[in-house]
Amino acid sequence: MTAAAPSATSRTGPPPEDDLAVEVRGLRRRYRGPGRRRGADEGFEAVRGVDLDVRRGELLALLGTNGAGKTSTLEVVEGLAPPSSGTVRVLGLDPYADRARVRPRIGIMLQEGGFPGALTVTEMATLWHRTLDRPRSVAEVLRLVVLEHRAGAAIESLSGGERRRLDLALALMGRPEVLFLDEPTTGLDPQSRRTTWDLVRGLLDAGTTVLLTTHHLEEAEELADRIAILHEGAVATAGTLHDVVARQPTRISFAVDDPAQLDTLRPVLGAAVGLDQQGGRRRARLETFDAPAALAALLRWSEGRSELADLTVLPGTLEQAFLDVARGPAATPPPPGAPR
C-alpha cells in the first residue's frame, strides 16, 4: 500500500474511455444533518474522493469495513442519488442526470428489496416484467435463481435467502449491460451461494459488467477480476487479487526451545524476529517480502542446530490485506522490496 490514496483504476494507466462501463472520479458524498463532532452541523461525508473503473465485461468487487461507504458509493453510481462532488459515468452517461437513458441498461440489486409481502413471487416478477423493454421471461429468471418451486408463494413467506434470490431475479430480468449487486449472497447457505456464483460467472461470460459489494472475501476471490477495498470513505487498496495479496508479507514461524539461539539468526536474516507462546511452546515469528531468500537463510542457519521445528510458511491472503486496511495506516506494511 502506498502513502498516497490509491484508486481502483488500472496500475498500468487508465484503459481507453470506451472500454469503461463505469468510471468514477473524485466522488464525494455528504449526508446532511448533524455532524459527528460535538456541536458540528456540517453533516457527514461518507465518501471522500473515490476513483473507480469497471471495464466492460469484468467484475469489480468493492470490499470494505462496515460503514466504509460501499453502499453510499454504489447508490450514486446506480443513479439513485447525486454526488456531492466528483463525476460518475455509467456506459458513458451521467447515471443521475441521464437516468431515463441509463436505467433500462442496468440492473440493480439493493441490500434490501422491500417488496410488498402479500404478493406472490410470480405476481411481483410479472409486475416488474411489465416495466421493462426486452425482458427475460418470469419463468427464465425464476429458473436461473432456482426459485421456480416458490413461484406461487407469498413474498412474506420466503426465507431470507429466497428473498435475496428474488432480488437477483428482478435485477437481471432486463438483460442489463451493467449489473450492480449489493451484498448479493448475504443470508444464502453455502450451496445457494455457489449456485449464485455460477450464475454470475455465466452473466460475465455473456459480456455483462458487474460491480459487486460483499463481506465474503471468498466471493471476491472466486469472482472478481479486480478488487477495491474501501475504508472510511476512500479506496485504501485496489488491483487484481494477485496485486492486492502481493502487498502482504509472507509470515514464517517455527518452534524454538532456546530463544537465546535467535540472537545469531537476526543478523543473518536482516529482519525482525518476534517470539511468542502458542500451544505451550515458544514460537519465533517473522514477516518477509522475499520468502525464498528468508527460507534459504533460515535453513542455512538451522544446520547443526535443533531449532526450526514445526516450520510454517503462510503467504499473504486477501483476509490479511483486508485486516491490514481495517487496522489503519499505522499497521500498513511497506511495499515489496522495502527493508523491514
Ligand SMILES: Nc1ncnc2c1ncn2[C@@H]1O[C@H](COP(=O)(O)OP(=O)(O)OP(=O)(O)O)[C@@H](O)[C@H]1O
Ligand atoms: N442517510 C444517511 N445519513 C447519514 N449518514 C449515513 C446515511 N446513510 C449512511 N450513512 C453513514 O455513512 C457511512 C457509510 O455508510 P454505507 O452504508 O455507505 O457503508 P457500507 O460500506 O455500505 O457499510 P456496511 O458494510 O455496513 O453495509 C456510515 O457511517 C453510515 O452510518
